[in-house]
Amino acid sequence: MNDLLHGQKTGSTGPVECLGQPFPSEHARREHFTKLLAEKLKDPAFRKIEGFPQGTDEAILAMSDPPYYTACPNPFLEDFVRHYGKPYDPSVKYSREPQTIDVSVGKTDPLYKAHSYHTKVPHLAIVPSILHYTEPGDIVLDGFGGSGMTGVAAQWCGSAPSAYRHELETEWKKQGKAAPKWGSRRVILNDLSPAATFIAANYNLPFDIEAFAKAGQALLKEVEREIGWMYETIHTDGKTKGLIEYTVWSQIYTCPECTGEVNFLDEALDEESKRVRESFPCPHCATELTKQRMECLFVSQIDPATGEAIKTPKRKPVLISYRVGKSRHEKSPDKSDLDVLEKIEKMGIPSDLPTMVLPTMHMTHERARMDYSGITHMHHFFLPRAAFAMSLLWRKAIEVPSQIHSYLSSNHKDQRGLDKSDPVLVAKAKDRWYVPDPNKAQDLEKKREKALLKEFETYRSFAGRKIKESRLEVLRAGFRAAWAAKDYKTIIGIANKLPEETLQEGEKLLTLYDLALTRTEDGL
Ligand SMILES: C[S@@+](CC[C@H](N)C(=O)[O-])C[C@H]1O[C@@H](n2cnc3c(N)ncnc32)[C@H](O)[C@@H]1O
Numbered sequence: 001m002n003d004l005l006h007g008q009k010t011g012s013t014g015p016v017e018c019l020g021q022p023f024p025s026e027h028a029r030r031e032h033f034t035k036l037l038a039e040k041l042k043d044p045a046f047r048k049i050e051g052f053p054q055g056t057d058e059a060i061l062a063m064s065d066p067p068y069y070t071a072c073p074n075p076f077l078e079d080f081v082r083h084y085g086k087p088y089d090p091s092v093k094y095s096r097e098p099q100t101i102d103v104s105v106g107k108t109d110p111l112y113k114a115h116s117y118h119t120k121v122p123h124l125a126i127v128p129s130i131l132h133y134t135e136p137g138d139i140v141l142d143g144f145g146g147s148g149m150t151g152v153a154a155q156w157c158g159s160a161p162s163a164y165r166h167e168l169e170t171e172w173k174k175q176g177k178a179a180p181k182w183g184s185r186r187v188i189l190n191d192l193s194p195a196a197t198f199i200a201a202n203y204n205l206p207f208d209i210e211a212f213a214k215a216g217q218a219l220l221k222e223v224e225r226e227i228g229w230m231y232e233t234i235h236t237d238g239k240t241k242g243l244i245e246y247t248v249w250s251q252i253y254t255c256p257e258c259t260g261e262v263n264f265l266d267e268a269l270d271e272e273s274k275r276v277r278e279s280f281p282c283p284h285c286a287t288e289l290t291k292q293r294m295e296c297l298f299v300s301q302i303d304p305a306t307g308e309a310i311k312t313p314k315r316k317p318v319l320i321s322y323r324v325g326k327s328r329h330e331k332s333p334d335k336s337d338l339d340v341l342e343k344i345e346k347m348g349i350p351s352d353l354p355t356m357v358l359p360t361m362h363m364t365h366e367r368a369r370m371d372y373s374g375i376t377h378m379h380h381f382f383l384p385r386a387a388f389a390m391s392l393l394w395r396k397a398i399e400v401p402s403q404i405h406s407y408l409s410s411n412h413k414d415q416r417g418l419d420k421s422d423p424v425l426v427a428k429a430k431d432r433w434y435v436p437d438p439n440k441a442q443d444l445e446k447k448r449e450k451a452l453l454k455e456f457e458t459y460r461s462f463a464g465r466k467i468k469e470s471r472l473e474v475l476r477a478g479f480r481a482a483w484a485a486k487d488y489k490t491i492i493g494i495a496n497k498l499p500e501e502t503l504q505e506g507e508k509l510l511t512l513y514d515l516a517l518t519r520t521e522d523g524l
Pocket residue numbers: 117118119120121122143144145146147148149150190191192193196
């Protein structure tokens with residue numbers, strides 16, 4: 001549900017009004033309604049509503065922002081309608097001609113692209129209907145709301161830029177229609193899927209845009225510092241570094257006549273029209289081929305996450321689109337690009353990438369047989385580079401934000417010196433900061449710690465003189481564990497093999513190294 005006409009900001013600190021009740025702050029409003037929702041969740045009859053999500057009370061409460069958004073049937077819906085709705089009055093005539101217009105809207109708008117969802121409709125395709133059938137302040141119901149674009153459209157009716165208003169009014173005038181009444185409408189968005197309602201809520205509820213942009217930029221910067229090298233390519237001038245925007249991979253097939261390998265895009269793509277040709281000659285025996293005539297080539301390998309033998313379609317990178325400064329370029333992958341991809345692949349699976357089996361679902365097991373393309377587990381959706389980027393983004397996003405980190409470190413003795421992702425700190429921070437999925441976070445942390453320590457073992461057993469490539473968080477986890485076990489020898493041994501700048505960069509590493517030296521000298 002959105003209630004934006006009252007100008008409430010989720011991030012604001014002053015007094016707010018919600019469903020007719022005053023609250024000293026948004027925090028107080030949320031606390032009040034969360035308590036009511038928690039009580040409601042204890043009611044077995046409430047949980048028996050058809051389609052009720054399979055989630056613990058804690059998980060539902062952590063996702064929700066009541067009364068506006070609940071990750072389950074919304075028990076405040078009636079209050080919302082009672083408060084904002086207008087009782088039916090037979091003396092007020094409502095009549096509209098059916099709207100018969102063709103709607104054609106692109107899917108490139110940044111608002112549309114902010115979060116994907118299947119069958120997602122651009123908000124600008126919905127706006128004319130809302131303007132046509134409703135008036136400002138009316139309640140619009142979308143019972144199958146998906147990612148909540150009807151909510152975005154309803155808000156747009158109140159915030160559309162003047163150029164858009166002018167264009168629409170001119171068009172309506174041509175059709176002999178009066179100008180619409182601009183102004184936001186209130187919306188009720190419903191969906192069976194908690195993922196959909198979560199996306200919809202985040203699309204529609206107000207938040208601190210500046211803080212979000214700042215946090216997002218900081219996060220991207222950190223990720224770029226750690227894995228930016230994975231997205232670098234050398235410009236065609238042979239020296240300038242470019243930043244990869246995307247890489248096109250092609251599936252490899254075999255020719256039914258000569259069994260030779262056919263790189264589909266290399267052979268079928270018409271460079272000029274950028275379209276795929278219906279038929280094309282085999283590069284080996286010149287037989288005329290179509291996609292249907294060829295067989296997909298699979299590679300058998302051991303899945304590093306599960307240890308099971310799997311078959312995945314053979315793919316090759318065929319095109320890199322990249323940026324140098326503000327200009328965009330394209331190139332075929334060269335040797336150094338292929339070397340980078342090989343190096344990433346050899347790094348295995350990032351420790352915290354979800355690796356669970358895909359649950360049996362209509363979209364994955366019936367409508368599409370994803371197992372035919374070798375996708376049976378969550379991590380199969382990602383090629384190695386994207387897997388590293390996604391898992392690192394996730395890891396950084398659940399880390400305790402710096403401000404909270406320094407607040408807790410300076411105000412709580414027991415949390416001093418703890419790493420931002422330390423489970424103790426994360427748990428403490430949850431009372432003060434929204435950290436996604438608290439139920440899973442600790443398990444994930446444990447799993448992650450275990451994986452980091454496993455990776456640390458490879459540094460420990462490294463026989464060479466210098467460890468040239470290492471990951472800071474692996475070193476941090478390893479040093480922390482070694483420190484707890486009073487294994488100062490390991491800390492000193494590894495620190496001596498690390499490049500000076502790595503030690504300097506990981507402030508905590510340097511501290512533990514210094515302390516380890518002191519302890520050893522003191523004979524402790
Ligand atoms: C076509 S999609 C809507 C997409 C939406 N227009 C958007 O822009 O994101 C239909 C939605 O209906 C939901 N749905 C299917 N059956 C439902 C039911 N019985 N009750 C509520 N929602 C349901 C699906 O989860 C899906 O998100």
